[in-house]
Amino acid sequence: MKFEHISELGRLERNLEENTAFQRESVLAILKKVREQGDAALFELTETFDGVCLGSLEVKAQEIEDAYDELGEEMIAVIREAAANIREYHEKQKRHSWFFTRDDGTMLGQQVTPLDSVGIYVPGGTAAYPSSVLMGAIPAQVAGVERIVLVSPPGKDEKLPAAVLVAANEAGVKHMFKVGGAQAVGALAYGTETIPKVDKITGPGNIYVALAKREVFGLVDIDMIAGPSEIAVLADETANARYIAADLLSQAEHDPRSAAILVTTSEKLGCDVIDEVKSQLDSLPRKEIAMEAIASYGAVYIVDTMEEGIEAINRIAPEHLEIMTEDPMSLLGKIRHAGAIFLGEYSSEPVGDYFAGSNHVLPTSGTARFSSPLNVDDFMKKSSVIRYSKQAMLENGRKISAFARLEGLEAHARAIDVRLEGKP
Amino acid sequence: MKFEHISELGRLERNLEENTAFQRESVLAILKKVREQGDAALFELTETFDGVCLGSLEVKAQEIEDAYDELGEEMIAVIREAAANIREYHEKQKRHSWFFTRDDGTMLGQQVTPLDSVGIYVPGGTAAYPSSVLMGAIPAQVAGVERIVLVSPPGKDEKLPAAVLVAANEAGVKHMFKVGGAQAVGALAYGTETIPKVDKITGPGNIYVALAKREVFGLVDIDMIAGPSEIAVLADETANARYIAADLLSQAEHDPRSAAILVTTSEKLGCDVIDEVKSQLDSLPRKEIAMEAIASYGAVYIVDTMEEGIEAINRIAPEHLEIMTEDPMSLLGKIRHAGAIFLGEYSSEPVGDYFAGSNHVLPTSGTARFSSPLNVDDFMKKSSVIRYSKQAMLENGRKISAFARLEGLEAHARAIDVRLEGKP
Numbered sequence: 001m002k003f004e005h006i007s008e009l010g011r012l013e014r015n016l017e018e019n020t021a022f023q024r025e026s027v028l029a030i031l032k033k034v035r036e037q038g039d040a041a042l043f044e045l046t047e048t049f050d051g052v053c054l055g056s057l058e059v060k061a062q063e064i065e066d067a068y069d070e071l072g073e074e075m076i077a078v079i080r081e082a083a084a085n086i087r088e089y090h091e092k093q094k095r096h097s098w099f100f101t102r103d104d105g106t107m108l109g110q111q112v113t114p115l116d117s118v119g120i121y122v123p124g125g126t127a128a129y130p131s132s133v134l135m136g137a138i139p140a141q142v143a144g145v146e147r148i149v150l151v152s153p154p155g156k157d158e159k160l161p162a163a164v165l166v167a168a169n170e171a172g173v174k175h176m177f178k179v180g181g182a183q184a185v186g187a188l189a190y191g192t193e194t195i196p197k198v199d200k201i202t203g204p205g206n207i208y209v210a211l212a213k214r215e216v217f218g219l220v221d222i223d224m225i226a227g228p229s230e231i232a233v234l235a236d237e238t239a240n241a242r243y244i245a246a247d248l249l250s251q252a253e254h255d256p257r258s259a260a261i262l263v264t265t266s267e268k269l270g271c272d273v274i275d276e277v278k279s280q281l282d283s284l285p286r287k288e289i290a291m292e293a294i295a296s297y298g299a300v301y302i303v304d305t306m307e308e309g310i311e312a313i314n315r316i317a318p319e320h321l322e323i324m325t326e327d328p329m330s331l332l333g334k335i336r337h338a339g340a341i342f343l344g345e346y347s348s349e350p351v352g353d354y355f356a357g358s359n360h361v362l363p364t365s366g367t368a369r370f371s372s373p374l375n376v377d378d379f380m381k382k383s384s385v386i387r388y389s390k391q392a393m394l395e396n397g398r399k400i401s402a403f404a405r406l407e408g409l410e411a412h413a414r415a416i417d418v419r420l421e422g423k424p
Numbered sequence: 425m426k427f428e429h430i431s432e433l434g435r436l437e438r439n440l441e442e443n444t445a446f447q448r449e450s451v452l453a454i455l456k457k458v459r460e461q462g463d464a465a466l467f468e469l470t471e472t473f474d475g476v477c478l479g480s481l482e483v484k485a486q487e488i489e490d491a492y493d494e495l496g497e498e499m500i501a502v503i504r505e506a507a508a509n510i511r512e513y514h515e516k517q518k519r520h521s522w523f524f525t526r527d528d529g530t531m532l533g534q535q536v537t538p539l540d541s542v543g544i545y546v547p548g549g550t551a552a553y554p555s556s557v558l559m560g561a562i563p564a565q566v567a568g569v570e571r572i573v574l575v576s577p578p579g580k581d582e583k584l585p586a587a588v589l590v591a592a593n594e595a596g597v598k599h600m601f602k603v604g605g606a607q608a609v610g611a612l613a614y615g616t617e618t619i620p621k622v623d624k625i626t627g628p629g630n631i632y633v634a635l636a637k638r639e640v641f642g643l644v645d646i647d648m649i650a651g652p653s654e655i656a657v658l659a660d661e662t663a664n665a666r667y668i669a670a671d672l673l674s675q676a677e678h679d680p681r682s683a684a685i686l687v688t689t690s691e692k693l694g695c696d697v698i699d700e701v702k703s704q705l706d707s708l709p710r711k712e713i714a715m716e717a718i719a720s721y722g723a724v725y726i727v728d729t730m731e732e733g734i735e736a737i738n739r740i741a742p743e744h745l746e747i748m749t750e751d752p753m754s755l756l757g758k759i760r761h762a763g764a765i766f767l768g769e770y771s772s773e774p775v776g777d778y779f780a781g782s783n784h785v786l787p788t789s790g791t792a793r794f795s796s797p798l799n800v801d802d803f804m805k806k807s808s809v810i811r812y813s814k815q816a817m818l819e820n821g822r823k824i825s826a827f828a829r830l831e832g833l834e835a836h837a838r839a840i841d842v843r844l845e846g847k848p
Contacts, residue, residue, distance in 0.1 A: 078823045089532050108513050108781055115794055127832045163830055199794040221794035246839040253835040285834045340808040347812040350836040354827040357532055358808040370539055370623040370645035372806040382796040384764040384782040388771040399502045403778040406587055408551045410709045411677040412774040415670040
């Protein structure tokens with residue numbers, strides 16, 4: 001963990017695509033295979049990569065019932081309450097079609113409509129991520145997307161984790177398939193006999209999934225290409241070192257490339273946090289990962305003033321920002337770039353990861369400069385609506401055709417002229 | 425121009441990236457050169473590609489003054505009125521930060537902020553496109569973007585067209601540079617001694633510009649990769665064939681790959697439109713382009729019912745849709761996918777291209793299934809704001825840590841546990 005004055009602040013860009021030429025070749029081959037062979041390719045690739053010979057790609061109703069039995073009532077209740085919170089927060093985002101009129105009879109507006117269909121990728125592997133299912137599917141459901149398709153790689157038992165199936169069912173997902181990796185992305189982008197083609201693919205995955213999403217972008221829409229995760233804590237001398245250390249470690253346990261940064265006006269706090277990180281790290285099950293992350297991308301920066309600290313945060317544009325100062329709310333207006341902003345000592349990052357209701361799919365690696373958390377707008381689109389009246393045409397037609405001729409587009413001008421001439 | 429029953433409806437995907445391997449190599453080399461050599465590369469590449477040896481990259485105040493003199497009062501007034509209309513429409517889109525609270529003291533919301541800086545690419549070549557300047561810069565200005573940087577390739581006279589400079593100035597652009605092509609995209613993405621790095625690059629361009637934007641995506645944000653343009657007209661027997669033909673041709677004159685499609689319940693109207701297209705085509709200055717477009721991608725589809733026509737439109741997901749039926753407004757709610765929807769016979773597409781106020785940067789080639797017209801949201805971003813109270817933590821903490829442990833993320837669970845234990 002570095003301990004430095006803020007002038008040493010580096011950039012946090014950890015590029016997704018360093019040295020990925022080999023993986024890209026492989027992804028292109030997989031996509032081609034899926035496009036050409038459909039389901040057959042999915043069965044074959046699932047056997048190759050997941051080591052499972054599937055009887056069926058689709059998750060059956062019985063499997064979902066079994067998942068409820070397996071998960072148990074306590075966790076089902078937690079997932080339901082989290083889902084309700086997430087739904088509440090996302091419902092508030094929903095936009096409506098709108099219009100305005102002008103005196104001359106013109107009507108202009110935007111018609112806001114949901115996407116027809118989206119695919120949600122849920123990573124598999126050693127762990128189950130039901131929270132990611134909720135975060136991906138609920139905004140789509142709130143937007144009004146009719147067909148939400150979930151894909152996730154099966155375990156050795158040919159199943160998806162119980163918690164994933166329960167979360168998907170609670171989020172209203174009706175179509176779930178046992179396929180992962182680049183092949184799942186291909187199936188969603190092109191469609192197969194079993195898996196319907198969708199209009200947008202969202203959700204995090206490994207490097208193969210990320211590269212596949214990038215390849216099919218244009219044919220379908222994608223959400224962001226998620227890079228490694230990060231947390232920045234902005235704190236003054238009133239902050240609790242133990243809380244901060246625990247929060248930094250919660251980020252560090254994700255990935256050896258996760259970044260965990262404290263920016264503080266208090267040198268004492270900085271030292272205390274470093275001590276706490278060391279002591280808390282020791283007993284973590286994912287200690288190896290967290291240690292590597294802290295060693296590579298852990299840092300404490302000391303600033304002379306809070307203004308300087310805020311400037312540092314805006315340069316980092318962190319995915320997660322926690323503000324632990326005497327009066328966090330007073331600093332909110334100065335934060336220009338951050339994915340999620342957690343205010344005060346009880347707003348620990350995992351509160352947002354799981355339960356409060358905000359989305360945990362956030363812009364990473366400084367992309368908060370220009371991107372937003374996953375939200376309902378990501379599953380809706382707008383159409384401009386233009387109703388021009390005869391009066392407006394007669395009053396403005398000549399200006400419009402003059403503008404078109406200035407650009408050398410005579411046919412545009414004539415489309416106006418024929419209207420000014422009146423009907424034949 | 426094809427004349428077919430609707431069952432023959434093909435797909436309108438005209439892929440940007442067919443056979444572009446050669447251009448991509450060239451784009452990669454240009455981007456590398458700009459990244460390494462900065463301004464020097466821009467001067468050299470402008471000499472190579474635009475045949476101009478520039479004295480300075482930046483547009484000087486005197487050049488803008490001269491542009492006003494050159495353009496003349498009448499066109500200045502038209503540009504000003506168009507700008508005011510565009511501003512009015514886009515002001516209505518502007519979103520505000522919002523929050524809600526819960527009984528337990530939790531506060532959740534979104535802080536909505538503008539991007540710091542954006543680059544607007546304006547194509548050059550044989551024509552000037554001041555309307556594109558307004559459509560790109562005004563939404564950014566309305567969003568509150570502080571630094572809007574315009575780039576456009578200079579003409580042989582070392583200048584940008586007068587209309588472009590006037591439009592940029594009217595739209596509030598303070599930084600204008602004479603550079604185009606992939607090198608301009610590189611300059612905006614990496615920054616040079618003269619041209620500031622931006623957070624997002626928008627605006628249409630040729631294949632080199634499109635490929636360069638795609639390459640720098642991730643480092644900066646980009647708007648859509650624009651493909652060839654299209655118009656679809658949905659009409660019944662009450663529609664005016666002369667108007668429709670003129671509108672189809674206004675699209676066809678853009679590009680030999682532009683598509684111009686009529687979907688109608690009236691075979692008579694279909695025949696009349698084809699006759700009108702033939703007769704109007706003949707006297708167009710851009711006749712060659714329009715003829716090629718009409719021959720390749722012009723079509724009249726006859727449908728049995730209006731419902732069938734609407735289904736065809738939703739399958740096409742056209743960039744521009746004109747509805748010319750007895751009661752166009754009654755069909756609006758059935759249109760699921762279209763970039764801009766023009767209602768009624770006076771709502772000719774050029775009305776939206778230049779003057780009404782809606783944006784003319786629209787999703788092409790069927791991407792209206794998942795994309796929107798350029799709008800104010802494209803220049804803003806959201807940060808989640810989470811303020812969790814002590815009460816909320818005490819009431820929900822155990823559920824949150826249980827959820828984290830379900831996912832095997834112990835450090836997440838402990839970040840909650842330390843708060844439940846209270847302060848040491």
